[in-house]
Amino acid sequence: MTSPLYVRTTMIPPKNPPSSQVGIVHWIRDNLFSSGTNIFLTLAAIYAVYVLVATIGPWLSRSVWNASSLTECRAIIAATYGEGKSGACFAVINERWQQILFGFYPRDLYWRPTLTLVLMLVALGPILFSWVPRAMLWFSVCFPALAFWLLWGGTIWFPVMILVGFAVGYLAYRVVSAINGLAGIIAAIIVPVIWWLYLCGPLSDAVQSVVPIELRALRSADFGGFLLSAVIGISGIAFSLPLGILLALGRQSDMLVVKSFCVAFIEGLRGVPLITLLFTASLLLNYFLPPGTEFDIIMRVIIMVTLFSAAYMAEVIRGGLAALPRGQYEAADALGLDYWQAQRLIIMPQALKVSIPGIVGNFIGLFKDTTLVSFISLQDPLQLVSSIRANTEWNGIYWELFIFVGFLFFIFCFSMSRYSMYLENKLKTDHR
Amino acid sequence: MAEAATAVNRSKMTVSDEVAIQITDMNKWYGTFHVLRDINITVNKGERIVVCGPSGSGKSTLIRCINRLEEHQQGQIIVDGTELTSDLKNIDKVRSEVGMVFQHFNLFPHLTILENLTLAPIWVRKVPKKEAEETAMYFLQKVKIPEQAHKYPGQLSGGQQQRVAIARSLCMKPRIMLFDEPTSALDPEMIKEVLDTMISLAEDGMTMICVTHEMGFAQAVANRVIFMDQGQIVEQNEPREFFNNPQSDRTKLFLSQILGH
Numbered sequence: 001m002t003s004p005l006y007v008r009t010t011m012i013p014p015k016n017p018p019s020s021q022v023g024i025v026h027w028i029r030d031n032l033f034s035s036g037t038n039i040f041l042t043l044a045a046i047y048a049v050y051v052l053v054a055t056i057g058p059w060l061s062r063s064v065w066n067a068s069s070l071t072e073c074r075a076i077i078a079a080t081y082g083e084g085k086s087g088a089c090f091a092v093i094n095e096r097w098q099q100i101l102f103g104f105y106p107r108d109l110y111w112r113p114t115l116t117l118v119l120m121l122v123a124l125g126p127i128l129f130s131w132v133p134r135a136m137l138w139f140s141v142c143f144p145a146l147a148f149w150l151l152w153g154g155t156i157w158f159p160v161m162i163l164v165g166f167a168v169g170y171l172a173y174r175v176v177s178a179i180n181g182l183a184g185i186i187a188a189i190i191v192p193v194i195w196w197l198y199l200c201g202p203l204s205d206a207v208q209s210v211v212p213i214e215l216r217a218l219r220s221a222d223f224g225g226f227l228l229s230a231v232i233g234i235s236g237i238a239f240s241l242p243l244g245i246l247l248a249l250g251r252q253s254d255m256l257v258v259k260s261f262c263v264a265f266i267e268g269l270r271g272v273p274l275i276t277l278l279f280t281a282s283l284l285l286n287y288f289l290p291p292g293t294e295f296d297i298i299m300r301v302i303i304m305v306t307l308f309s310a311a312y313m314a315e316v317i318r319g320g321l322a323a324l325p326r327g328q329y330e331a332a333d334a335l336g337l338d339y340w341q342a343q344r345l346i347i348m349p350q351a352l353k354v355s356i357p358g359i360v361g362n363f364i365g366l367f368k369d370t371t372l373v374s375f376i377s378l379q380d381p382l383q384l385v386s387s388i389r390a391n392t393e394w395n396g397i398y399w400e401l402f403i404f405v406g407f408l409f410f411i412f413c414f415s416m417s418r419y420s421m422y423l424e425n426k427l428k429t430d431h432r
Numbered sequence: 433m434a435e436a437a438t439a440v441n442r443s444k445m446t447v448s449d450e451v452a453i454q455i456t457d458m459n460k461w462y463g464t465f466h467v468l469r470d471i472n473i474t475v476n477k478g479e480r481i482v483v484c485g486p487s488g489s490g491k492s493t494l495i496r497c498i499n500r501l502e503e504h505q506q507g508q509i510i511v512d513g514t515e516l517t518s519d520l521k522n523i524d525k526v527r528s529e530v531g532m533v534f535q536h537f538n539l540f541p542h543l544t545i546l547e548n549l550t551l552a553p554i555w556v557r558k559v560p561k562k563e564a565e566e567t568a569m570y571f572l573q574k575v576k577i578p579e580q581a582h583k584y585p586g587q588l589s590g591g592q593q594q595r596v597a598i599a600r601s602l603c604m605k606p607r608i609m610l611f612d613e614p615t616s617a618l619d620p621e622m623i624k625e626v627l628d629t630m631i632s633l634a635e636d637g638m639t640m641i642c643v644t645h646e647m648g649f650a651q652a653v654a655n656r657v658i659f660m661d662q663g664q665i666v667e668q669n670e671p672r673e674f675f676n677n678p679q680s681d682r683t684k685l686f687l688s689q690i691l692g693h
Contacts, residue, residue, distance in 0.1 A: 330501050331538035335552035335604065336528030338520075345551060349542050429542055429584040 062087030065094050069393035092394050093404045099388065100405060103224015103379045109216065113227050116150045119143060120234070128419065144238070151223075151231065153215035157204035165192040165200065220298040224379030226408050231298065233367040233412075236305040240366070241359070243306065244313025245352075249343065251318060262314070269311035274369055277304040282376035301373055309366045316362060320355035321347065353427045360420035364413045381405045440652050444637040447655060448477040451510075452608055452639045453498060458507030460497065467493050468504070469664045475641065477607075480634050482650040482671070483643045485660035486686060491643045494660070495610045498641070499530045512607055528556050531601030535613040537593045539585035545572070545596050546581040549603045557604065564603070571599040575629050591622025595629050602633075609633065611642040645690060651675065659683050 020026060032042045062081050067073040073089035081087065093100075102110060123143035126136040145159035169192035177184020208214065223231065250262035269277075281300040324347060332342035352359070374383040385401045388394055453475040460468040467490045475481060483491045496502040497509060500516050500523050509516045511526045540548050549568035553559040559567070572578040575595035577588075585593055594614055601609060611630065615623045627649050634640060634653040644650070650657055650671050657674040659667040659682075667674070667683045675691075678684045 325536075325538075327534060327536050327538035328540065331532075331534065331540070333501060334499055334527060334530075334532040334534075335600070336524050336556045337552060338524060341555050345555065346540055350540075353542065427542070429586060 059086055060088055063090050064088070065090050067091035068095065070395065070397050071393075088400055089397060090400055090404075092388065092397055092400055096388050096394075097404070099225060100381055100384055100401075100408075101226045103222070103228060103384060105218070105222050105224065105227060106216075109218070112150045112153075112215070116147045117230075119146065119150075144235075149215065151227075152218055152220075154217040155204055155208040156213045156215075157207045157211075158200065161200045161204045161207075162196065165195045168192055168195050220296050223298060225381050225384050226405075228298070228373070228378060229367070229370040229380055229409075230412075232302055232305055232370045232373065235302045236309050236366050236370075237363050239302075239306040240309035240313050240362075243310035244317055245348065247310060247314035248317035248321060251314065252321065266311045266314050269308055270315070274305070274308050274372055275375055277308055278372060278376050280304065297376075297378070301376070301378070305366065305370070309362060312362050312365075313359065316355050316358035317351060319358065320351035320353075323354045324350055353424075356420050356424050356427075360416055363416055367412060367416075368409060381408070440631060441635050444635060445478070445480070445653070445655075446637065447479050450477045451475070452477045452479070452512060453641075454508070454510040455498075456508040456510075458497065458504050458509060460493065460502065460504045460506075467663050468497070469662075471507070471665060473658070473665070475608075475639065477639055478637050479656060480638075480640045480654050481642070481656045481658060482654040483641060483658045483660060484645060484647075484650070484686075485666075489660040490663040491660045492612050495612055495641055495643055498608075498610060499527050499532055501532075524556075528552075528604055529607050531604060531606035531609045533594070533597050533601055533609070533611045533614045535616050537585070537590075537597045537617075539593055539597055539600070541585050544582050544584055545577075545588070548585065548596065549600050552600070553603050567603055568599070571602045572596075574602070574632070575599045576625075589622060590618045591625045594618065594622075594626045598626075598629055598633070608639045608641070611640065611644065613643050613645075615644065615646055647675065647691065659686065661686075 033039050062077055062085060064073045064076050064087060067076060067089065068091070070089060070092070073087075073091055077085060077087040077089075098107070098110065102113060105113065120143065122136075123140040125132040125140075126134060127140055142163060145163045148162075149156050149159045169188045172191035173184050173188035176187040247262050247266055250258045251266065253259045253262070278301060281304040282297060285295065285300055328346055328350065329342065332346045337345065371380045371382050374380045377383075379387075382405065385398075385405060388401060389397060451474060453473065455471055455473040458468060458471040459466070471494060483494065485491045493502055497504050497516075498511060503518075504516075512529050514522050514526050514529075516522060516526060539545075540551070543551065546565060546568055549571065550561065550564040553564040553567065554561055569578060569581065572581055575598055577592055577595060580588055580592060580596070585596065588596065598614075614630070615626050618626060623646070627646060630640070630642070630649065631653055642649070642654075654671050657669060657671050658665055659674070659680075661682050667678065667680050669679075674683075675687065678687055
C-alpha cells in the first residue's frame with residue numbers, strides 16, 4: 001500500500017505551445033482548409049474573386065480620362081486597344097465632377113462649400129477626438145450658423161441673431177428659474193422662440209444697415225449634388241442624435257404626458273415612409289404656415305429627415321438603456337446624484353456606448369436616404385446623373401457615373417463605420 | 433468566531449443618545465403584496481445593527497427604504513432629522529448623508545476607480561477635483577488598494593470591487609452606512625477582506641446597518657441583531673443573547689439552519 005499523500009515541491013512554469021499551434025501554416029489550415037465544406041467554400045470564393053477581377057479589370061484598365069463625348073471616348077478606345085473592346089469612359093467625370101459635387105451652385109462661389117467642408121472637419125475635431133483641446137468646442141457650437149451663412153449667403157447678422165437667441169433663452173432661464181424652477185424651463189423655451197419669430201429678422205436688418213457684412217445670397221434651388229446630400233445628411237445626423245436621446249428618456253419617463261407624447265411621436269413617425277414625410281415637407285407644410293411666409297425647402301426637408309431619424313434613434317438608444325443593469329441607476333441615486341446628473345455622467349455614457357453600432361447604422365441609413373429628395377425635385381447626385389446622361393454628348397453612359405456617386409457615398413459611410421469601430425475600441429473598459 | 437471577536441478594537445465603538453434613524457409604524461406594499469408590516473426601529477448614532485432573515489423576508493427592502501431606493505406607503509422614516517417624503521430635495525439630502533453598499537457592487541464600469549470615487553463628491557458636494565482625489569486616495573489606502581486607482585472596475589476581483597464600493601460611499605463622508613448583503617456575491621476567499629474593511633469601519637464609530645448572513649461578523653461588531661420574517665420584525669436582541677438564547681421558534685429554526693453545519 002502506497003500512501004495517497006502527494007506534495008508538489010516546484011510549480012511548473014509556462015512553456016511555448018507546439019509549432020503546429022502557431023504560425024502562418026497553422027492559420028491557413030485552421031481558417032481556410034479546416035474541413036471539406038471549408039475547402040469547398042475557400043476554392044469557390046477564390047474562383048468568384050477571379051471571375052470578378054477578370055471581368056472588371058480589363059474594362060477598368062482600358063479607361064479614358066480625356067474626351068468631350070461618349071463617341072469620342074469609344075473612338076479613342078477603339079484606336080488604342082482595337083475594335084470591339086470595351087473600356088471605362090471616366091472622361092465624363094473629369095468633365096462633370098463639379099456638377100455632381102455642387103449641383104448648380106454658381107461656379108465662382110465653389111470656394112464657399114469647400115471652405116465650409118474644411119471648417120466642418122475642424123469643428124468635428126473636438127467632438128470626435130478627445131485629444132483636441134476642449135476650448136475648440138465653442139467653434140463647434142457656432143459652426144452651424146457659420147456654415148449656414150457661408151452656404152446660403154446674405155447678411156452675417158441673421159445667423160448671429162439666431163445664435164444670440166440661445167443666449168437669450170439661457171438668460172431667461174437664469175432669471176426666471178430663480179423665482180420658480182418649472183417657469184424657468186418654460187421661459188427658456190418660449191422666450192427664444194419669440195426672439196426667433198419676431199425679433200431676429202428686424203434686429204439683423206438693423207445691425208446690417210449699420211455694419212454691413214454680407215455674402216451673395218443664394219436660393220435653395222441653387223443647391224444640388226453631393227453638397228445637397230451632405231447638407232441634409234449631416235444636419236440630420238447632428239440634430240437627430242440629441243433629439244433621439246431626449247425622446248428615449250421621455251419614453252421612459254414617469255410623467256404620463258411626456259411619456260405618451262414621446263410614444264406617439266416615435267410610433268407615428270416610424271410608421272410612415274420617409275417619402276411621405278418628404279412630400280409633406282414639400283407640398284403640405286406650406287398650407288399650414290401663414291400665407292406669404294417663405295420657408296426654405298431644404299430647411300423643411302432637414303426638419304423632416306431629422307424627426308424621422310430621431311424616432312429610430314430613440315428606439316436604438318432605448319435598447320442601450322434597457323441593457324444597463326438596474327444597479328447603475330440605484331448606485332447613482334444612492335450617491336445623491338440628481339436625475340440629469342445621473343443621466344449625463346452614468347447612464348448615457350454607458351447606454352450610448354452599447355448603442356454605437358445601432359446609432360452609426362442609423363446615421364449611414366439616413367445619409368443614403370438623402371437621395372430620396374430627388375422625388376420632390378431637389379437635385380441630389382442621382383438626379384444629376386440622369387441630367388448628365390440626358391445630354392447628347394454623354395447619352396448612353398451609366399456605369400462610370402454611378403461608380404463615381406457610389407464611391408463618394410462609400411467614402412462617407414465607410415469613414416463613419418471605421419470611426420464607430422475606433423470609438424468602440426477606445427471606450428471598451430469592461431474587460432470581459 | 434471567538435477569535436474575530438477578541439481582535440476587534442472596541443475603544444471608539446460607543447453608542448450615543450442621539451437618534452440617527454427613526455422608523456415609525458412603516459408599511460410598504462408591492463402592488464397588493466404587503467412586504468413590510470408595522471416596522472418600528474430606532475437607531476442611535478454609533479450603533480452597528482445586523483439585519484438577518486430568510487430570503488424574501490423584506491430585509492433588503494427595509495434598508496432600501498432608508499435612502500428611498502424604495503418608497504414606503506405608510507408611516508414615517510426620519511433620517512438624521514430629515515423626514516423622507518416625496519420631496520426630492522429631502523431625498524437628495526438624505527442620500528448624500530447615507531452611504532450604501534450593494535450586493536453586486538454597482539461600480540460604474542466606464543469610469544476608473546479614482547473617477548468612481550470622485551464623481552459624487554465633485555458633482556453633489558461640489559468639492560474641487562484635486563481635493564476630491566486626495567480624499568479618494570485616502571479612502572483607497574484605508575481599504576488597502578491604492579495601487580488600483582487608475583484601473584477600471586472590470587480589472588479588479590470581486591472582493592477588491594466591493595472594497596472600492598465601500599470607499600466610494602465613504603468619500604461622501606456619510607454619517608450612516610447601509611450594507612445590502614455585501615458579501616453574498618463573493619468567493620469564499622474574498623469575503624474576509626470585505627468583512628475586515630467593514631470591521632475597521634465599525635471600529636471608527638460609524639453608524640451601520642448591515643443585511644448579512646455573516647454571523648461571525650454579527651457577533652464581532654454588532655450591538656444589536658434584528659431578525660425578520662414575512663415582512664415583520666420577529667426578534668431583536670444583542671448578539672450574544674440572540675445566538676445563544678433565541679426566543680421565538682422561527683428564530684430558532686432559522687439559526688439551526690444557518691449554523692447547523
